[in-house]
Amino acid sequence: MEAYQNDKSNITEAYGNILIETGNMEKFAESVAMKMLNTCPDIILAIGMQYVDEVDDNEENYDHEEEVPSIIGTIVSVTDNQFIVVEIKETSGKRTKLYWLDYFEGDNIILNALTKKDKNIYIFEYVDIELFDPNIKEYRDYKVLSNVTEAE
Template sequence: MSKKISILLIALLSFGKIVAQDSALDKMAMEICEYFNKNEKEFKDMSTSDLTAKLGVQMVQTYLKYKDELAKEGINYDLTKGRAEGEKMGAKVGVSMIKFCPDILMAIAGDEVYEDENEVVESYLEGTLKKVSGQDLYVVEIKDTDGKTQKFVWLTNFEGSDRLINLGNDVTGTKVGVSYTNLEYFSPKLKEYIVRKKITRLEFL
């Protein structure tokens, strides 16, 4: 569970009791809460990361169960698009779960509520590859869904890099989803710190 979700939990809880509504989202949230309540003893000694993984699995399973009802309420998620879409769903379901089992959510959040402000945050966007250029350092250019060209530095091995290498010069127009982190480093030329987007994973859509 991300830091943003953990902070959101605390903020919403401060407003007191939230009145539940009989919506598909609430049914989904209630079912997940019931699952954790019934298996409380099993989860008692689990780490935060293991509990988060369990929560993710339950969210996906219940989403698929109520997918048609959720669609009627205008709630749709394409879980084949990767982590970003799953995080959107998790944030929405998490807010609804606060109505039924806030204690469970806070237990799952664990120490992440108190994470350092300098934590590394991974972001995600989709678009089409334009080109890969550079000599000692490769820069991957992607045209995002808004038509803006985004540049990413290729510094380390990442999931999807082998396929990108195999594409060679035939990258233009390939649809991808890219996960990245912001990397700050000192530029001797500019004599100041600058931020670049570092690729951590590349999905071919």
């Protein structure tokens, strides 16, 4: 910062206002880094290694796929109220309601179930979304369909 203050007019002439104008700070930093490579390459190497380590750490955190919640079962009913509600009978016998709020892959399976009795077993993937329920005047979790596929 001291070097910048001492040579501010030359830097501004060469790079513009590096503190305000977008992209100018990067150009200035690249120029400084290139000069540092000649005088103190160990520091640039250390900064580069630190960056690589940070990238590796971030990739490790994102490599783990999140498990999507799913239910295996048959379609018991499809109700068309404010939203379409699909009632599923899980293989354990438990009944669960899933809400169809948006496009998802496999929506044709639900459309077909509206017109005929379908006893096939499917895998229903969903996301939990917290929405305000005006009837009970509080937030509650809804299971919203995100994918439907045939179980193998």
